[in-house]
Amino acid sequence: xxxxxxxxxxxELTLKGNNRSWFEKILIKNLSIxxxxxxxxxxxxxxxRILITSININLIKDYKECLSCVLGIRNFLFAIEVDLNIExxxxxxxxxxxxxxxxxxxxxxxxxxxxxxxxxxxDINCIIGEYIQVNTGLKVNLTNxxxxxxxxxxxxxAFVGIEKIEAFGGLPVGTGEKALSLISxxxxxPVASFNLLKRGVKLDYIHFHSAPATSTQSIYxxxxxxxxxxxxxxxxxxxxxxxxxxxxxxxxVVDSKFWILLFRRAMMKISNIIALENNYKVLxxxxxxxxxxxxxxxxxxxxxxxxxxPIIRPLSGYNKEEIVNQAExxxxxxxxIEPYQDCCSYFVPPNPETKAKLERIxxxxxxxxLDEIIKTEILKxxxxxxxxxx
Ligand code: ATP
Ligand code: MG
Numbered sequence: 001x002x003x004x005x006x007x008x009x010x011x012e013l014t015l016k017g018n019n020r021s022w023f024e025k026i027l028i029k030n031l032s033i034x035x036x037x038x039x040x041x042x043x044x045x046x047x048x049r050i051l052i053t054s055i056n057i058n059l060i061k062d063y064k065e066c067l068s069c070v071l072g073i074r075n076f077l078f079a080i081e082v083d084l085n086i087e088x089x090x091x092x093x094x095x096x097x098x099x100x101x102x103x104x105x106x107x108x109x110x111x112x113x114x115x116x117x118x119x120x121x122x123d124i125n126c127i128i129g130e131y132i133q134v135n136t137g138l139k140v141n142l143t144n145x146x147x148x149x150x151x152x153x154x155x156x157x158a159f160v161g162i163e164k165i166e167a168f169g170g171l172p173v174g175t176g177e178k179a180l181s182l183i184s185x186x187x188x189x190p191v192a193s194f195n196l197l198k199r200g201v202k203l204d205y206i207h208f209h210s211a212p213a214t215s216t217q218s219i220y221x222x223x224x225x226x227x228x229x230x231x232x233x234x235x236x237x238x239x240x241x242x243x244x245x246x247x248x249x250x251x252x253v254v255d256s257k258f259w260i261l262l263f264r265r266a267m268m269k270i271s272n273i274i275a276l277e278n279n280y281k282v283l284x285x286x287x288x289x290x291x292x293x294x295x296x297x298x299x300x301x302x303x304x305x306x307x308x309x310p311i312i313r314p315l316s317g318y319n320k321e322e323i324v325n326q327a328e329x330x331x332x333x334x335x336x337i338e339p340y341q342d343c344c345s346y347f348v349p350p351n352p353e354t355k356a357k358l359e360r361i362x363x364x365x366x367x368x369x370l371d372e373i374i375k376t377e378i379l380k381x382x383x384x385x386x387x388x389x390x
Contacts (some may be wrong), residue, residue, distance in 0.1 A: 180274060
């Protein structure tokens, strides 16, 4: 009976020195939750890799789907575990070619962690390469093969496999601290959020809506987006805040060109209250410099001025195409292009301010008495939990 396993290679953890085992522990915990519904015997660390043993090879597609979303993993290999004996390695390697069409080309890529083993990686490549060639008639192609047979020699075992899958890399979620991400149902903020998740930061989210003046579609879309992001982070909290009354007060008192900036400042002030109460270290936004006329450096300064805590903008230097490509890759794009009315764009004035002067913005805001209004409006905050497995 073959022991089918998965070997996971980690990303960046090699840089972590003495902290490495702490990062690995969190990654193993994350893995055990991600794999909750799939069979395996054990997850352990072996010489800097993670080994998942006794998997069910009829469920390869499910393991792939699940492990591709675990942040901190660079790639993973479906493999068979073999005793460290070259005859056994030959035998198992050949068995992997049993269904392969004879016109294909192949390469052997060996890696030897156990430097005490008598054969070097190059020796193994030559011995197994020749054996496969003679027994299958397939040709070798070292630069662009159809099949790359990976052989890893780790401790007293060898692992052979032909299916290696690239993952997102980054750091395991939960190894960074906690942040609060401002999420609309557009394309940018889910991608910005993903970029922070990939740095190990645990995110919760806040969405502002203008129901009933706008439909509740944006809330529904945001919940669907968070279901997708939960593929990477498993669980999150969503704060929902009805902004309409605050918006109406702003629109009653202030010149229309300042509306959007004051809406945004109100969002920041409310997010700050939640962040301080719940220990979120920073806010995250999908703002991008120059993408639309209002996303100028002056406006970014005017928005930051309303926040005591730093606002991180992971997409500030991206162009739209890069953001769309990433949204497609992480699975949020299709939901983000669903129609919705955003609480800001719905009330967008004909000539919004593009180069806000701070003193003027602060003066306009005092006219509304925004800080006082927020003290009572904050009671309308709602909180929901969203998780991958309900
Ligand atoms: P997105 O595609 O993320 O909506 P955008 O390019 O449409 O971004 P804006 O609408 O100017 O840009 O919003 C900039 C950022 O402000 C968003 O990325 C998000 O972080 C935050 N934001 C905007 N609207 C909302 C909202 N209704 N609730 C929470 N955050 C919001
Ligand atoms: Mg938007």
